[in-house]
Structures are given as structure tokens and as C-alpha cells.
Amino acid sequence: MKIGLVTYYRNYNYGSVLQCYALQxxxxxxxxxxxxxxxxxxxxxxxxxxxxxxxxxLISCILYPERWVxxxxxxxxxxxxxxxxxxxxxxxxxxxxxxxxxxKDVSFVEMRKDKSYDMFIxxxxxxxSLTSPMLNPFMFLxxxxxxxxxxxxxxxxxxxxxLWYKKKLKRYINGFKNVSIxxxxxxxxxxxxxxxxxxxHIDPSLLKTSEFWIRHSIKCNSIKEDNYILLFFLNKPSxxxxxxxxxxxxxxxxxxYSFPYKFDEFNQISKNIKxxxxxxxxxxxxxxxxxxxxxxxxxxxxxSINLKKEFYVYNREYSAGESQSSRIDSILTSxxxxxxxxxxxxxxxxxxxxxxxxxxxxxxxSLEYIKKIIx
Numbered sequence: 169m170k171i172g173l174v175t176y177y178r179n180y181n182y183g184s185v186l187q188c189y190a191l192q193x194x195x196x197x198x199x200x201x202x203x204x205x206x207x208x209x210x211x212x213x214x215x216x217x218x219x220x221x222x223x224x225x226l227i228s229c230i231l232y233p234e235r236w237v238x239x240x241x242x243x244x245x246x247x248x249x250x251x252x253x254x255x256x257x258x259x260x261x262x263x264x265x266x267x268x269x270x271x272k273d274v275s276f277v278e279m280r281k282d283k284s285y286d287m288f289i290x291x292x293x294x295x296x297s298l299t300s301p302m303l304n305p306f307m308f309l310x311x312x313x314x315x316x317x318x319x320x321x322x323x324x325x326x327x328x329x330x331l332w333y334k335k336k337l338k339r340y341i342n343g344f345k346n347v348s349i350x351x352x353x354x355x356x357x358x359x360x361x362x363x364x365x366x367x368x369h370i371d372p373s374l375l376k377t378s379e380f381w382i383r384h385s386i387k388c389n390s391i392k393e394d395n396y397i398l399l400f401f402l403n404k405p406s407x408x409x410x411x412x413x414x415x416x417x418x419x420x421x422x423x424x425y426s427f428p429y430k431f432d433e434f435n436q437i438s439k440n441i442k443x444x445x446x447x448x449x450x451x452x453x454x455x456x457x458x459x460x461x462x463x464x465x466x467x468x469x470x471x472s473i474n475l476k477k478e479f480y481v482y483n484r485e486y487s488a489g490e491s492q493s494s495r496i497d498s499i500l501t502s503x504x505x506x507x508x509x510x511x512x513x514x515x516x517x518x519x520x521x522x523x524x525x526x527x528x529x530x531x532x533x534s535l536e537y538i539k540k541i542i543x
Contacts, residue, residue: 169200169542172279174290174307177269178206180253180261181402182428182451183373183467187292189268189448191320191372194535195289198542203285207306208273225302232332239301252429260447279311287542288312292321292350292372296341298333299325308340317343318541321350321369321534327357327494338362346541351498369534371470371499374527378456378475385452390444391425398458399426399434399441400468402484409482410436411513413462416480422459466495473503473527478520480510503527 173195177188188204195202209218229236265271274282288309290296295307309317329337341347341363349355352368359366373381397420399405399413414437417424424441426434434441446454452471455461461472464484472479481500483493500506503523510517 169286170284171195171200171202171542172285172288172312173202173204174207174288174309175204175295176293177204177265177271180258182446182448183465183470184293185261185264185269185448186451187372187467190376191289191292192270194372194375194538195542198539200542202270203272204269205274205279205288206271207276207304209275211275213277214275221302228332232330235330235332238299238330242299242301254445256445257428257447260445260449264448276306276311279306285312285316287316287318289318289320289541290322291319291348292323294323294325295319296322296337297325298329298337303333303336303340305340308343310340310343314343315345318346318348319344320348320538320541321371322348323350323495324354325495327351327354329357329361334361341366346537348537351495352502353494353498367537369537370527370530371467373467373470374474375531375534376474377531381452381471381474382456384449385456386447386449388444388446388450388454390442390446391454391457393423394457395422395459396457397422397424398454398461399424400455400461400463400465401426401429401431402465404431405433405464406482408510408513409462409464412480412482412510412515413437415513416460416462420459425454425458427454466499469496469499469508473499473505473523476520479508480517481508482510502530 173192175188175191176184192202192204229239290307290309296303338361341358347363347365348367348369349358350369350371355366355368397417405413410433417437424438425444426441427444427446430443452475455471455477456475458477461468461477461479462482463469463472463479464482469479469481481496496509500509503526504521505523507518508520
């Protein structure tokens with residue numbers, strides 16, 4: 169079976185790249201030939217269509233002024249997201265994609281005409297982002313007939329469905345033969361707006377066992393110690409995060425490493441924090457060899473759970489965009505780890521319980537769904 173996989177993976181984000189790699193690997197293990205489709209639009213048709221889309225967007229902003237405000241915030245956040253990465257890290261990502269992801273550049277019109285694929289799967293990650301300026305038809309597989317459309321663990325990024333998206337989101341999602349989303353808390357919300365037969369499954373990174381990830385990771389030579397505190401933040405840490413990490417640091421008395429961004433706020437914790445450049449292939453090694461992980465990342469949490477690491481997670485301080493903490497709330501709730509979300513610096517946390525059987529059950533159900541839709 170030939171499958172076209174549609175997801176985000178070219179955004180210099182560890183979680184996005186590794187979840188793509190995991191789902192591609194699972195499908196290949198099931199005997200499928202997989203192309204990861206990268207939308208690349210060129211030509212006169214796309215220029216005309218883009219103009220039409222922009223006009224519709226501006227009209228919508230007149231009807232819903234809040235949409236324009238959210239767009240400006242989104243644009244600011246998107247421009248910031250990769251600015252702080254070193255050229256070396258970007259080179260690491262480019263090399264990993266070239267060597268591990270079976271990428272293919274395609275256009276929407278081209279895919280409408282291409283009959284060589286048996287089916288298409290979109291997901292995981294925020295392919296259905298409700299914080300973006302518009303819903304991209306490509307990410308909803310609108311180029312393909314309904315019987316060839318399936319999603320796996322797709323995420324909207326937030327549980328708040330804007331008024332201007334409700335009708336289109338319902339139409340797009342009901343245009344799938346099989347619908348799978350990532351956040352359990354989102355299921356009743358989508359059902360409330362009329363989306364049918366919505367199932368929930370785990371992030372692709374959790375489909376693979378910790379043994380798989382450790383086996384496919386490589387050593388990070390920038391780290392000399394066996395035990396350390398790891399700071400994995402995608403946005404600047406909040407004052408709550410800073411104060412809490414200070415306490416963790418005093419308690420653990422371990423060296424501290426941080427990646428992928430260098431935030432001035434970390435100096436409030438210690439002047440001796442070591443910033444490191446980490447490749448996607450080194451990502452699991454860096455997490456797995458730490459004593460404790462402090463993060464604001466969904467995939468930072470997902471990998472911590474998979475690797476059975478001690479971790480703390482903090483509300484992500486988006487510099488301009490809308491909060492997306494519901495993604496993290498959902499995965500913490502699934503494994504009874506709500507106390508790992510730190511909302512104040514003096515918060516007491518429960519011991520991390522044994523969630524092995526729950527994760528194994530979720531993994532089995534998710535793999536069964538994948539085998540069913542490609543049968």
C-alpha cells in the first residue's frame with residue numbers, strides 16, 4: 169500500500185520531526201510505502217488562489233475583528249520560533265530530515281491528479297491548528313476523495329474553537345473516512361460542534377517504546393556528566409518556572425544544561441547553566457541521561473513519560489500567541505500526572521505512579537486503529 173503522510177516536520181522542532189519519524193516507521197513496519205508530503209505551491213494558479221484566500225480572510229476579519237488580533241499575535245510568534253536556533257542546530261535538523269524522512273514536494277493541484285496513492289493520513293502534531301490564521305485544506309486532505317482520507321492523532325493545538333472556524337472545521341472533519349485526534353479533552357468539544365465518529369489516540373512518539381528510541385539515539389558529546397538537570401524550553405520561562413527550578417537545583421545539587429534556546433531568564437537560576445546544541449538524533453539521549461527534566465513542551469512531556477523520567481512542566485509563556493496548555497493538560501490527565509504541572513513555585517508534587525499498563529493499552533489500541541485503516 170502506498171500512503172501519503174501529511175504532517176508538520178520542517179519547522180526545526182524536535183517533537184514535530186520525531187513524531188513524523190515514528191509514524192513513518194510504524195507504517196513502513198506494516199508493509200506500506202510512505203511519502204511524507206511537503207506542500208510547495210508555485211505558478212499562476214496558486215498566485216490567483218492565494219489572492220482569493222487573502223480577500224476572504226480580510227472579509228472575515230471585518231466580521232470578526234478578534235480574528236485580526238489573533239493573526240497579528242500568531243505572526244509575531246511564528247517569526248520568533250526559529251530565530252534563536254543556532255545555524256549548527258538547523259544544520260542538524262536538515263541532515264536528519266534528509267537521512268530519515270522520505271519527503272516529497274507536492275502541490276494541491278498535483279495531488280488532486282495523482283491517483284498512485286491508496287490512501288492519505290494527516291497527523292500527528294498541530295495539523296489542524298486553530299490558532300493559525302486559516303485552516304489549510306491541504307492539512308485536511310481536501311485534494312483526495314473521502315474514502316482515502318484518514319487522520320491519526322491530529323491536534324488543534326487548543327480546545328477553544330473560534331466562531332469563524334466552527335462550520336468549516338465541522339465540514340472538513342466530517343469529510344474524513346476515519347478521524348483520530350490526539351487530545352482526549354477535545355473529543356466532546358468536537359462532538360458538540362457536530363463532528364462525528366471522533367476517536368482519540370496517542371502521539372506517534374508514544375507508539376514507539378522507550379527501547380526503540382534509546383536504540384536509535386546517539387550520544388551527545390557536549391554533555392560530560394551522567395546526571396544533570398535538563399531545561400528544555402521553547403519559550404522564555406515564567407517567574408513560576410524560574411523559582412521552582414531554583415528549588416529543584418538546590419535540592420538536586422547537579423549541573424544544569426539547557427537547549428535549544430538561550431534565555432536570559434536562566435541566569436536567575438544559575439550563572440553556570442551550559443547551553444548545548446542538540447540534534448534530533450541526540451534528543452532522546454539528552455533526555456534519557458538526565459536526572460530531572462524541566463520543560464514547557466508537549467513533546468518534552470511525552471518523551472519524559474515514555475522514558476519514565478522525573479519531570480516538571482510549566483505553563484508555556486507564549487510571547488504573543490494564544491495559550492495551548494490544554495494539550496499538556498490532556499496527556500497529564502491520561503496518565504494521572506496532573507501534579508507534574510507546576511502552577512506555583514511552592515507546589516508539592518505527587519510521586520510519579522506506575523502508568524505502564526495504561527501506556528501499553530493506549531499503544532495497543534492506537535496500533536490497532538492504524539492497522540484497521542490501512543487494511
